[in-house]
Amino acid sequence: MNNKPTIHDIAKALGIDSSTVSRALNDSPRVTRATKDKILAKAEELGYQRNMLASNLRKNITNTIGVVVPRISRHFFSSAIQGIEETAYLAGYNVIICQSLEQLEREKKIVGGLLANRVDGLLISVSMETMNYDHLEALKNSNIPLIFFDRHCDIPGFSNVLIDDFKGGYDATQHLISKGCKHIAHFSGPQELEIYKNRFEGYKAALKRNNLTFKEEYVISSRLMEQDGYISMRKLLAKKLPIDAVFCANDLSAIGAMKHTKELQIKIPDAIAFVGFSNEPVSSVIEPSLTTIDQSGFEIGKIASELMLKQILTKETPQKGQTILIDTHLIERNSSKK
Amino acid sequence: MNNKPTIHDIAKALGIDSSTVSRALNDSPRVTRATKDKILAKAEELGYQRNMLASNLRKNITNTIGVVVPRISRHFFSSAIQGIEETAYLAGYNVIICQSLEQLEREKKIVGGLLANRVDGLLISVSMETMNYDHLEALKNSNIPLIFFDRHCDIPGFSNVLIDDFKGGYDATQHLISKGCKHIAHFSGPQELEIYKNRFEGYKAALKRNNLTFKEEYVISSRLMEQDGYISMRKLLAKKLPIDAVFCANDLSAIGAMKHTKELQIKIPDAIAFVGFSNEPVSSVIEPSLTTIDQSGFEIGKIASELMLKQILTKETPQKGQTILIDTHLIERNSSKK
DNA sequence: CTGTTAGCGCGTTCAA
DNA sequence: TTGAACGCGCTAACAG
DSSP, X not given: OOSOOOHHHHHHHHTSOHHHHHHHHTTOTTSOXXXXXXXXXXXXXXXXXXXXXXXXXXXXXXXXXXXXXXXXXXXHHHHHHHHHHHHHHHTTOEXXXXXOTTOXXXXXXXXXXXXXXXXXXXXXXXOTTOOOOXXXXXXXXXXSOEEEESSOOOOTTSEEEEEOHHHHHXXXXXXXXHTTOOOEEEEEOOTXXXXXXHHHHHHHXXXXXXXXXXXXXXXXXXXXXXXXXXXHHHXXXXXXXXXXXXXXXXXXXXXXXXXXXXXXXXXXXXXXXEEEEOOOHHHHHHOTTXXXXXXXXXXXXXXXXXXXXXXXXXXXOOSSOOEXXXXXXXXXXXXXXX | OOSOXXXXXXXXXHTSOHHHHHHHHTTOTTSOHHHHHHHHXXXXXXXXXXXXXXXXXXXXXXXXXXXXXXXXXXXXXXXXXXXXXXXXXXXXXXXXXXXXXXXXXXXXXXXXXXXXXXXXXXXXXXXXXXXXXHHHHTTTTXXXXXXXXXXXXXXXXXXXXXXXXXXXXXXXXXXXHHTTOOOEEEEEOOXXXXXXXXXXXXXXHHHHHTTOOOOGGGEEEOOOOHHHHHHHHHHHXXXXXXXXXXXXXXXXXXXXXXXXXXXXXXXXXXXXXXXXXOOOHHHHHHOTTOEEEEOOHHHHHHHHHHHHHHHHHHTOOOSSOOEEEEOOEEEOOOSSOO
């Protein structure tokens, strides 16, 4: 009742050796069908359950990959986890999910803990506090692979799976241009952050490609919170420039911008679209007319997980580390239908 | 490089025995300060990291509790996990998060896996498919405690931490009455589900308490999807009854109902409130004026986790299993301020 | 096809 | 205070 039965218990009950039991339970071909059946029956009867701790210790592999994200409550990350798990489970791997809550200290502890538990690989999307990479660089000369997804550090030797922000910005802008917009503003984010810089570059590239001249006064920079979108929109309107559309570098600012236009009861031509980056359900719910550039968490998770499995199985981390870029998806919603 | 150092490696390097190293690393008082320091220094130097598999195997405890939820992407569950982790970490426990994706088969596998990995306790919110409890009842005569939170099974012997739906329904209705509403409709859910039944009962109890007569025609039952709220509202309005407010049994239906009233451009008196059950950010974003009855995932997680730790530490599961009811919180939002 | 032996890395006796 | 020896439960090597 209290003490769980072991292979020895079932071996003793059958008058055979525990190694035979072990083999049978692992469905080894080196055990007769008959004894195998007897063993399985006995195991069932005693309510035997393999002790993974012992098994993993002995085999020196855990069939487990660790995943570290800032917060699982963010839709992007939870769908990434979905993608990771799906691939991992199909390959017979378990997944341990941990959240750093954007704290470097927690992230360090978590990574240490996962290593101490001997995970076979590590997928990580780093916290915002992660400027120091020591705890990750330490993995370099271990034999467990590390792959960054979405939020990465630039450490040569490790692979990355990232959103193609440049292409996203390009596609968003191109979409607006294709709808006939000529004067497209851009609400951009902090340019120290690569993602915002890349989205901005994509915007400029699309303008150029279409022979539209880029004008500095159409760009308003902020921290892209909802409040910022609101303020940016006010600033933009105050300039009295001709405007056909605004390309917002994220979803929150787009929502803020929309609210402001509504409040002012501005007549917005059909061609105007607010484009944000996010697949949070919020953005699609609040403004059914909002066109968004979605980043598929599921997809990024799936690709990252596949890459991880490949590295685990081949035991080969590419020397320089490869970077895979994942496409975004432009979602045009139709507010005219219910 | 490849093979991780063990206590033997550091023992050998120092010319002492591995058992001393073990004691030192566990900060046992039975080791001299001096040797302890030497050992710790050497451990650091070699990049030693305790093998938890071996340690746990030996100690027969893992300091880990398993958590099973239908999906981590649902805000209620991810905040419950937050609450669980916070309490657990403070007590020095690790948490393994798993999602059943509402599938019984997955749930069974997960529970089996967690047991095989020898978690010290199990917190579970069961899937919608979980009608058969065999995989959970099997835990009865094991010594690892099992506690249900939110979605539970009625298995005597296990404890539950649940939302007080009756009180929630009561409070919501009382709130509307206090604001002066006399004719309060109710959009209710499937009465086979306890939560909806309890919310309905709370609604009736509040009416009775305030000497308002309950009328069947004010109740519209559905599956409470957004679309259902929309339809229910149409049905309700078609009855041409006097209506001051509607108490919706969940958030989605409330959103659907709101959309319909907007579409019809119905003038809604100030006193009208739509009250749903959810702390999903969606409901608060889409309708800033929506008053909601929030269930605190964080709180339920915290309480469940505390109860779990208590049961683990005392090694005593209450014979009959206790049920703790968690209060909901009425959130009245103010749409007048920005 | 099965049994024997020997560890995986750690923590805990028991002596010294 | 430290060392020697054993065992947690399982699997892998080698016999037979």
